[in-house]
Amino acid sequence: MSEEQVVLEVKHLKKYFPIKGGILKRTQGHVKAVDDISFDVRENETFSLVGESGCGKSTTGRAILRLHEPTDGDVLFNGENLIDVSKSSFRHLRKDMQLIFQDPYSSLNPRMTVKKLLMEPLLTHKLATPKEAEEKTVEMVEKVGLSTEHLDRYPHEFSGGQRQRISIARALILRPKLVILDEAVSALDVSIQSQILNLLKQLQEEFQLTYIFISHDLNVVKHLSDRVGVMYLGQMMELAETEALYDNPLHPYTKALLSAIPSINPKEKENKERIILQGDVPDPSDPPSGCPFRLRCPMAHDRCAEEIPRYIEAERDHWVACHLYDE
Amino acid sequence: MKPLLDINRLNIDYQSNKKEFNIIKDINIQIDEKMKYGIVGESGSGKSLTSLAILNLLPDALKVDQGHIKLNTDSTKDLITLSKKEMRKIRGNDIAMIFQEPMTALDPVYTIEYQLLEVLKIHKNYSKKEMHQKGLDMLNKVGISRSEQIMKAYPHELSGGMRQRVMIAMALICEPKLLIADEPTTALDVTIQAQILDLMNDLSESHHTAILMITHDLGVILETCERVAVMYAGQIVEESTVENIFEEAAHPYTKGLLSSIQSLGERSNELYSIPGNVPTPDNYQELGCRFATRCPFAMDKCYEQEPPMFEVQDDHASKCWLHVEEAQDDERRTSRAGS
Numbered sequence A: 001m002s003e004e005q006v007v008l009e010v011k012h013l014k015k016y017f018p019i020k021g022g023i024l025k026r027t028q029g030h031v032k033a034v035d036d037i038s039f040d041v042r043e044n045e046t047f048s049l050v051g052e053s054g055c056g057k058s059t060t061g062r063a064i065l066r067l068h069e070p071t072d073g074d075v076l077f078n079g080e081n082l083i084d085v086s087k088s089s090f091r092h093l094r095k096d097m098q099l100i101f102q103d104p105y106s107s108l109n110p111r112m113t114v115k116k117l118l119m120e121p122l123l124t125h126k127l128a129t130p131k132e133a134e135e136k137t138v139e140m141v142e143k144v145g146l147s148t149e150h151l152d153r154y155p156h157e158f159s160g161g162q163r164q165r166i167s168i169a170r171a172l173i174l175r176p177k178l179v180i181l182d183e184a185v186s187a188l189d190v191s192i193q194s195q196i197l198n199l200l201k202q203l204q205e206e207f208q209l210t211y212i213f214i215s216h217d218l219n220v221v222k223h224l225s226d227r228v229g230v231m232y233l234g235q236m237m238e239l240a241e242t243e244a245l246y247d248n249p250l251h252p253y254t255k256a257l258l259s260a261i262p263s264i265n266p267k268e269k270e271n272k273e274r275i276i277l278q279g280d281v282p283d284p285s286d287p288p289s290g291c292p293f294r295l296r297c298p299m300a301h302d303r304c305a306e307e308i309p310r311y312i313e314a315e316r317d318h319w320v321a322c323h324l325y326d327e
Numbered sequence B: 001m002k003p004l005l006d007i008n009r010l011n012i013d014y015q016s017n018k019k020e021f022n023i024i025k026d027i028n029i030q031i032d033e034k035m036k037y038g039i040v041g042e043s044g045s046g047k048s049l050t051s052l053a054i055l056n057l058l059p060d061a062l063k064v065d066q067g068h069i070k071l072n073t074d075s076t077k078d079l080i081t082l083s084k085k086e087m088r089k090i091r092g093n094d095i096a097m098i099f100q101e102p103m104t105a106l107d108p109v110y111t112i113e114y115q116l117l118e119v120l121k122i123h124k125n126y127s128k129k130e131m132h133q134k135g136l137d138m139l140n141k142v143g144i145s146r147s148e149q150i151m152k153a154y155p156h157e158l159s160g161g162m163r164q165r166v167m168i169a170m171a172l173i174c175e176p177k178l179l180i181a182d183e184p185t186t187a188l189d190v191t192i193q194a195q196i197l198d199l200m201n202d203l204s205e206s207h208h209t210a211i212l213m214i215t216h217d218l219g220v221i222l223e224t225c226e227r228v229a230v231m232y233a234g235q236i237v238e239e240s241t242v243e244n245i246f247e248e249a250a251h252p253y254t255k256g257l258l259s260s261i262q263s264l265g266e267r268s269n270e271l272y273s274i275p276g277n278v279p280t281p282d283n284y285q286e287l288g289c290r291f292a293t294r295c296p297f298a299m300d301k302c303y304e305q306e307p308p309m310f311e312v313q314d315d316h317a318s319k320c321w322l323h324v325e326e327a328q329d330d331e332r333r334t335s336r337a338g339s
């Protein structure tokens, strides 16, 4: 990539959820699900967010689309600040930004057939006549590996992976500019997963799509992404081009994550060295002082408890928040 | 000794007034006490329906039309014939299930604490305080950090992976004899996945719990199971020990699955995938091998007659005509050499 056009700018985004408690249901504190993260997403790239369960990936995706109103920060889509635009112009922008939800079961209306589910967004956004919508529906269903005979079935009549593909079809049928895919292929077996990943790549080239790909599967992320951001406890720990991140991870957390990728080769199983992280993911409503990772970091030293590491560009296009790189 | 769970010639059909077709055909699986057994196969191959049948939880339009599913604990019960009430006694006590989609199992209007402790209330005799403590311990074990807060939370306040872990906690807390885990770690990253798999292992050691692990992920099978059945289009196409399947896969479908995982992780442009898709039940090949349309080795015979489950080596069976052909060739060769 030489000319890098930024489509989405996320600046100091925060999302805190209040914790209510006691008999009076007063706010007793906050879950800092997303705590001051910033990143750019470039046109036509696949930007991935990785990190352990509960680190704030889905919340980031939802806050970008204002499905959760951000507590603070800005989100610029093609220069326009999504946080200040009016409801009506936001709705207009929204069709260019689709989210594929992590839980297909709760995001598909159980009373709509597949055909209805796919045609509906096209019709409500007035992007097609009913006849065109039907043609597109047929085409899309086949692209995700289902067949036209499935069009009259309801979501509960499908397997888990089939339902996930229905949500993918539903999001892509609008030909959005930006798609946020939240664990969109995680329930899929390798074969259909490869097929969907190939489809995503092909559509990306054909329609200049930009993806934010949220996943815990580091093999898939490596295969698909141009750049990867690693989150921990609501914060960005490291961000780099895919190759740089996998070949030369800087942050101790990234190193541990990468070392834990399960081997698919039985012979490698024994001699692979794993960095086992000690301790549990800390409580996001009561994060440790200093570096959020320090309680589990094998490299932690005094400074880590005292100072929050700065997020710096340690190498070109390679950002990291760790004292080891900020002498 | 009788196996703990004995699935014998299980068939499931779809029956509505409009249509009727077969979905699951001739499933045979024996799981001994403490055994870790895997079912692997592509999306739509029938893994979840097989597991739902064990707990009598099939959707209305689906019927078990043959076969039995025997659970041998102190007594022997055929799970298919049990009433709803008898089944409820078994669920949560003898058998616990981790469902593929957490939101189907979690009730949005109850707190996590209420749902987590429900099985304990029914099946065990603990004081309120003991139960609460057990709940907290279990949440900690599945790696949930702010367990006190999470006990009071509702499912929508949890991340996807946290919901999955709460469901795992719900299944493990009652220390079942058989744990059915349907894609239990799909929403979890590798570190927590490893922790959860360890936890299941511990349970299996300490309570002799047998595990039926259902997954599309051959890596998970390799890490956890002793035996594995490979499913395709509602049938088992290959069955053996995990070592045999990984090192000497016999069925063309299993071989395809293995090559598709090996191509992932390399940053190439195209990933290997078995051409085509798993057909849905209304499109199953009526005659012959259900894999024939996607199989690179298919012969005429494959479209005409259903292949038998063939013993390719000791304790290793595969449902493919190629083995029969090979065996016949071998036989011919030896008899020619002999004459």
Ligand SMILES: Nc1ncnc2c1ncn2[C@@H]1O[C@H](COP(=O)(O)OP(=O)(O)OP(=O)(O)O)[C@@H](O)[C@H]1O
Pocket (backbone or CB within 6 Å): A156, A157, A158, A159, A160, A161, A162, A187, A189, B014, B023, B041, B042, B043, B044, B045, B046, B047, B048, B049, B050, B059, B061, B062, B100, B216, B279, B280, B281
């Ligand atoms: N209620 C139903 N009515 C009709 N067909 C169904 C029903 N439920 C499932 N099926 C079909 O039966 C087949 C097997 O479904 P099952 O859920 O067992 O698949 P699976 O192996 O668990 O797949 P996945 O990995 O995607 O979860 C699928 O083709 C599915 O579409």
Ligand SMILES: Nc1ncnc2c1ncn2[C@@H]1O[C@H](COP(=O)(O)OP(=O)(O)OP(=O)(O)O)[C@@H](O)[C@H]1O
Pocket (backbone or CB within 6 Å): A017, A031, A032, A033, A051, A052, A053, A054, A055, A056, A057, A058, A059, A060, A102, A216, A284, B156, B157, B158, B159, B160, B161, B162, B187
């Ligand atoms: N609606 C909500 N109310 C309160 N807390 C919430 C809500 N949604 C998320 N959280 C909390 O915010 C934190 C981050 O959740 P998020 O769903 O963003 O995680 P994630 O990185 O997507 O994890 P996973 O990989 O498990 O899906 C979690 O601690 C979660 O409990």
Ligand code: SF4
Pocket (backbone or CB within 6 Å): B251, B252, B253, B289, B290, B291, B292, B293, B295, B296, B297, B298, B299, B302, B307, B319, B320, B321, B322
């Ligand atoms: S029986 Fe024929 S079609 Fe079926 S897997 Fe074997 S070779 Fe392929």
Ligand SMILES: [Mg+2]
Pocket (backbone or CB within 6 Å): A057, A058, A059, A102, A182, B159, B160, B161
């Ligand atoms: Mg999530």
Ligand SMILES: [Mg+2]
Pocket (backbone or CB within 6 Å): A159, A160, A161, B047, B048, B049, B100, B182
């Ligand atoms: Mg399933």
